Amino acid sequence: xxxxxxxxxxxxxxxxxxxxxxxxxxxxxxxxxxxxxxxxxxxxxxxxxxxxxxxxxxxxxxxxxxxxxxxxxxxxxxxxxxxxxxxxxxxxxxxxxxxxxxxxxxxxxxxxxxxxxxxxxxxxxxxxxxxxxxxxxxxxxxxxxxxxxxxxxxxxxxxxxxxxxxxxxxxxxxxxxxxxxxxxxxxxxxxxxxxxxxxxxxxxxxxxxxxxxxxxxxxxxxxxxxxxxxxxxxxxxxxxxxxxxxxxxxxxxxxxxxxxxxxxxxxxxxxxxxxxxxxxxxxxxxxxxxxxxxxxxxxxxxxxxxxxxxxxxxxxxxxxxxxxxxxxxxxxxxxxxxxxxxxxxxxxxxxxxxxxxxxxxxxxxxxxxxxxxxxxxxxxxxxxxxxxxxxxxxxxx
Amino acid sequence: xxxxxxxxxxxxxxxxxxxxxxxxxxxxxxxxxxxxxxxxxxxxxxxxxxxxxxxxxxxxxxxxxxxxxxxxxxxxxxxxxxxxxxxxxxxxxxxxxxxxxxxxxxxxxxxxxxxxxxxxxxxxxxxxxxxxxxxxxxxxxxxxxxxxxxxxxxxxxxxxxxxxxxxxxxxxxxxxxxxxxxxxxxxxxxxxxxxxxxxxxxxxxxxxxxxxxxxxxxxxxxxxxxxxxxxxxxxxxxxxxxxxxxxxxxxxxxxxxxxxxxxxxxxxxxxxxxxxxxxxxxxxxxxxxxxxxxxxxxxxxxxxxxxxxxxxxxxxxxxxxxxxxxxxxxxxxxxxxxxxxxxxxxxxxxxxxxxxxxxxxxxxxxxxxxxxxxxxxxxxxxxxxxxxxxxxxxxxx
Numbered sequence: 001x002x003x004x005x006x007x008x009x010x011x012x013x014x015x016x017x018x019x020x021x022x023x024x025x026x027x028x029x030x031x032x033x034x035x036x037x038x039x040x041x042x043x044x045x046x047x048x049x050x051x052x053x054x055x056x057x058x059x060x061x062x063x064x065x066x067x068x069x070x071x072x073x074x075x076x077x078x079x080x081x082x083x084x085x086x087x088x089x090x091x092x093x094x095x096x097x098x099x100x101x102x103x104x105x106x107x108x109x110x111x112x113x114x115x116x117x118x119x120x121x122x123x124x125x126x127x128x129x130x131x132x133x134x135x136x137x138x139x140x141x142x143x144x145x146x147x148x149x150x151x152x153x154x155x156x157x158x159x160x161x162x163x164x165x166x167x168x169x170x171x172x173x174x175x176x177x178x179x180x181x182x183x184x185x186x187x188x189x190x191x192x193x194x195x196x197x198x199x200x201x202x203x204x205x206x207x208x209x210x211x212x213x214x215x216x217x218x219x220x221x222x223x224x225x226x227x228x229x230x231x232x233x234x235x236x237x238x239x240x241x242x243x244x245x246x247x248x249x250x251x252x253x254x255x256x257x258x259x260x261x262x263x264x265x266x267x268x269x270x271x272x273x274x275x276x277x278x279x280x281x282x283x284x285x286x287x288x289x290x291x292x293x294x295x296x297x298x299x300x301x302x303x304x305x306x307x308x309x310x311x312x313x314x315x316x317x318x319x320x321x322x323x324x325x326x327x328x329x330x331x332x333x334x335x336x337x338x339x340x341x342x343x344x345x346x347x348x349x350x351x352x353x354x355x356x357x358x359x360x361x362x363x364x365x366x367x368x369x370x371x372x373x374x375x376x377x378x379x380x381x382x383x384x385x386x387x388x389x390x391x392x393x394x395x396x397x
Numbered sequence: 398x399x400x401x402x403x404x405x406x407x408x409x410x411x412x413x414x415x416x417x418x419x420x421x422x423x424x425x426x427x428x429x430x431x432x433x434x435x436x437x438x439x440x441x442x443x444x445x446x447x448x449x450x451x452x453x454x455x456x457x458x459x460x461x462x463x464x465x466x467x468x469x470x471x472x473x474x475x476x477x478x479x480x481x482x483x484x485x486x487x488x489x490x491x492x493x494x495x496x497x498x499x500x501x502x503x504x505x506x507x508x509x510x511x512x513x514x515x516x517x518x519x520x521x522x523x524x525x526x527x528x529x530x531x532x533x534x535x536x537x538x539x540x541x542x543x544x545x546x547x548x549x550x551x552x553x554x555x556x557x558x559x560x561x562x563x564x565x566x567x568x569x570x571x572x573x574x575x576x577x578x579x580x581x582x583x584x585x586x587x588x589x590x591x592x593x594x595x596x597x598x599x600x601x602x603x604x605x606x607x608x609x610x611x612x613x614x615x616x617x618x619x620x621x622x623x624x625x626x627x628x629x630x631x632x633x634x635x636x637x638x639x640x641x642x643x644x645x646x647x648x649x650x651x652x653x654x655x656x657x658x659x660x661x662x663x664x665x666x667x668x669x670x671x672x673x674x675x676x677x678x679x680x681x682x683x684x685x686x687x688x689x690x691x692x693x694x695x696x697x698x699x700x701x702x703x704x705x706x707x708x709x710x711x712x713x714x715x716x717x718x719x720x721x722x723x724x725x726x727x728x729x730x731x732x733x734x735x736x737x738x739x740x741x742x743x744x745x746x747x748x749x750x751x752x753x754x755x756x757x758x759x760x761x762x763x764x765x766x767x768x769x770x771x772x773x774x775x776x777x778x779x780x781x782x783x784x785x786x787x788x789x790x791x792x793x794x
Contacts, residue, residue, distance in 0.1 A: 001596055001624065001651050004509050012660050016463065037460075044458045053450055061441045062639045062775075063434075066413065097494045097641065100664050112401050129661055199398055227398065242459045242668030244494065254398050263409050264526055267497050270667055271639030378459075 011129030015359045018343075022353040031351045033387025035374040038175065038322070040239045042294065045287035048238060048276045055275030064271040067259040068095025068247070072274045075281050080230065080249055083207070084220045091252050094259045097269045099205050099233030099246030102258070104130045106201045106229050106248065107167070109257045111136045116165040118157055121361035122176055122371070124203070127169050128361050139165070140364060143177045145326065149315045150179035154188060161196050168198045170218055173206035176360050176373035177324045178317030183216065190221040200228040208237040210319040211296045219250075226251055229258075236321070236377075238280040239291055245269060245277050295321050298376040298384055305388040306374075309395050321377035328370035330395045339369055350390035408526025412756045415740075419750035428748045430784025432771040435572065435719070437636045439691065442684035445635060445673045452672035461668040464656040465492025465644070469671045472678050477627065477646055480604070481617045488649050491656045494666045496602050496630030496643035499655070501527045503598045503626050503645065504564070506654045508533045513562040515554055518758035519573055519721075519768070521600070524566050525758050536562065537761060540574045542723065546712045547576035551585060558593050565595045567615055570603035573757050573770035574721045575714025580613065587618040597625040602643075605634040607716045608693045616647075623648055626655075633718070633774075635677040636688055642666060642674050692718050695773040695781055702785040703771075706792050718774040725767035727792045736766055747787035 018036045026032040067073065073090040081088045096102055103126055111117060113135035119127040121140030131138040141156040157168070170189065172181050181189065193200055200218060207215045219228035229250035235241040248258045262268065299316065302323055306314040311329025327342065336342045339356050346352050357369040376384060415433045423429040464470060470487040478485045493499055500523055508514060510532035516524040518537030528535040538553040554565070567586070569578050578586065590597055597615060604612045616625035626647035632638040645655045659665065696713065699720055703711040708726025724739065733739045736753050743749050754760060754768040773781060 001507060001648060003650070003654060004505065004507055006509075007506060007654055007657075010654075010657055010661060012657060016660070039459045041459070043456055044453075049453055049458075052453065056441075056446055056449065059440055060639065061446075061637065062436045062438070064639060097667075098663050101662055104662055108401065109404060110398060110401055112403075126661055133661065240458065242457065242461060242665070244663065244665070244667045251398060253400070257400060257404055257407075260404075260407055260409060263413070264407060264523055264530065265498055265501055266495050266641065268639070268641070270494075270641045270670070273667070 009132045013125050015355050018355055033352045033383055034379055036353045036355050037378045038375050039241050039378045041378045042239050042291050044239045047283045048280050051279035052272055052276035055272035060272040064268050066262045066268050069274045072278050075278055076247055079281050084217050086225045092249055092255055094248045094255045095269050096246045097266055098244040099231050102231040102248045105258045105261045107134050109254055110199050117167040119169040120171050122357055123171055123361055124175055125361055143179050149317050150177040152181055152185055168193060169201045171203040173319040176322050178320045178322050180319050186218050189218055190224050194223045202228050203231045205233040205236055206320045212318045229254055234277055243273055245273055298381050301381050302376050302384050309392045321375055323374045324371050327372055331370055333395055350394045352387045352391050406529045410522050412752050415752055430749045430780055431776050433750045433752050434775045435772050436638050436775045438775045439636050439688050441636045444680045445677050448676035449669055449673035452669035457669040461665050463659045463665050466671045469675050472675055473644055476678050481614050483622045489646055489652055491645045491652045492666050493643045494663055495641040496628050499628040499645045502655045502658045504531050506651055507596050514564040516566040517568050519754055520568055520758055521572055522758055540576050546714050547574040549578055549582055565590055566598045568600040570716040573719050575717045575719050577716050583615050586615055587621050591620045599625050600628045602630040602633055603717045609715045626651055631674055640670055642670055695778050698778050699773050699781050706789045718772055720771045721768050724769055728767055730792055747791045749784045749788050
């Protein structure tokens with residue numbers, strides 16, 4: 001069948017190829033240490049599962065409103081109002097089958113063909129794909145190494161803004177770098193958005209995934225709520241990745257259109273799972289806290305070993321469950337120039353499976369891209385120690 | 398916020414407004430007889446719920462492959478291969494969060510802007526909306542009253558085909574009319590599709606919703622499988638409307654791209670619900686059979702009463718759970734010329750809430766559109782008798 005022309009512009013998550021490679025390697029009888037997945041290997045809290053079951057058995061198995069059940073929309077509006085200091089009502093919330101659907105729907109709602117969209121690169125690769133698939137112009141901005149963590153390359157945003165620039169996609173608590181903006185950086189960003197009348201997608205999938213301090217949303221700054229849509233996800237905060245539930249939160253006119261896209265696309269999100277999400281927001285948080293304690297231990301173990309490896313330098317972000325080590329020195333030690341060759345050698349020789357910078361958008365020309373991305377959400381601490389010990393030996397022996 | 402231009406072309410399901418109207422009327426303390434919804438008021442079979450719970454508690458709560466879990470894809474390929482006489486493998490199946498998502502993704506995959514798309518009108522309104530939203534030219538074809546049921550207006554298809562016509566959307570076991578093509582009509586359609594190199598979306602949401610005989614898919618005819626994508630839905634067949642699970646089934650190249658759209662849109666469909674779907678396909682069918690017995694009784698009760706009303710003429714289709722009575726005579730009796738005015742008067746005077754022809758696409762100019770659509774899937778037989786008795790009194794007294 002002749003495929004539509006626009007499909008040529010549709011990208012993928014190349015990280016799925018890494019999963020397939022790791023699975024094939026494991027199928028040959030090899031031990032694999034899975035650092036490549038942003039999935040969670042901890043069970044969804046049992047009180048959330050109890051609520052799902054109760055709603056299902058109670059007959060919440062028919063259609064529900066396109067924008068989600070009112071009770072959940074209200075609870076989520078309350079939750080976000082509290083954490084963001086913004087006064088959201090139910091009408092500002094459209095429940096989605098995941099956080100990811102918000103990316104495409106936000107662009108469908110606000111971007112005209114030819115509009116310029118700033119997006120993080122390295123960053124979640126679907127931004128780039130959706131911008132280009134829908135006929136926008138994708139303007140990548142970067143992150144650079146700071147003292148204690150990666151920093152937004154503010155200059156790479158500022159110098160690219162033109163009168164055609166309409167949208168900024170912003171992913172604080174950033175995947176893959178683990179970067180988090182300072183209050184000064186947020187103010188600067190807000191100033192740019194207001195000055196140039198940019199609309200902002202705040203991808204807050206990792207807003208609640210943190211080990212110290214408190215998250216402050218760009219949407220919370222004066223003048224920003226009316227130009228921002230928040231991508232909310234239940235996935236990482238509550239170990240509900242496979243449940244597929246999230247939301248778009250923002251100005252009513254935009255939320256109404258996003259819901260209209262749901263009428264056309266999915267009718268509604270799963271009905272009884274929305275009751276589970278209500279329990280997630282308001283029920284006992286003991287198991288959630290326990291999960292974050294486990295994550296923190298994993299992070300520290302992983303960062304300690306990585307930093308002990310010759311030629312490897314790794315920050316220890318307080319947010320997300322990713323590490324993004326610079327391995328330029330290790331590559332030199334091994335005499336490997338190509339990042340993906342290093343990744344494949346590491347898998348083959350040690351079983352450690354990782355993503356690299358190259359899985360997070362097309363690297364701009366000339367970029368020194370010697371970074372790996374390790375997720376510690378899907379691998380136990382013992383396996384982290386064992387796998388990264390092998391990594392160390394691979395580099396140093 | 399300034400909304401993107403293309404959103405102007407995005408339609409809705411106006412039937413949702415009828416739901417809202419009925420809900421408001423009920424909230425005023427009035428009795429409502431809900432014939433407007435294509436939802437099912439029968440519980441999902443308990444063995445399917447058991448399987449969902451088992452998978453959820455067993456930890457199937459993380460991400461799964463974009464195209465769905467291989468076991469479900471295989472079972473569904475087997476099921477469709479058997480019922481369609483086509484040799485589908487797992488690679489021909491992409492699991493989706495509902496049947497509806499297949500409409501938009503099929504068009505994204507195959508339609509270029511300006512391509513002409515034939516679609517049924519009256520028909521599911523999302524066809525028209527998605528074609529126009531995505532920049533296609535929507536060519537409506539109709540259904541006409543035959544002897545025992547509605548018939549496809551083949552001429553309205555044939556006379557509109559031009560060299561720019563690329564796609565035929567076909568919904569046998571049709572919503573709203575309950576029409577079903579004869580073998581001769583299917584052959585004629587297949588001949589047209591092959592002659593004019595049309596790609597076909599076979600919306601088979603109601604393939605298994607039937608009370609006599611066997612469904613034959615247009616995709617089953619020689620030369621058709623390679624140009625057809627089947628929209629499959631678990632919703633109506635298994636009383637799983639609110640679970641949101643369906644699939645696209647067709648040639649591998651198209652299915653691969655549809656899955657790529659899932660990578661960009663949803664990552665994957667809910668993981669543990671896919672185990673419930675496996676049970677639906679292979680488990681005990683006693684509760685499903687019981688549901689269809691109930692539907693048949695409801696159909697007969699509703700059709701009998703409707704046909705006893707002066708000025709109302711109603712077929713009794715063996716498929717779907719809809720009735721589409723011609724009420725021209727009743728409108729004349731009541732002295733009402735406007736279809737929607739009749740609908741509103743009926744609700745106000747009797748509590749009977751229905752959709753009309755106008756909720757199923759823009760009526761072509763000059764069409765005599767005096768039809769109501771009654772769904773009997775969401776209302777018990779006692780309520781059917783009571784409500785339609787009031788309908789009768791409303792017309793005749």
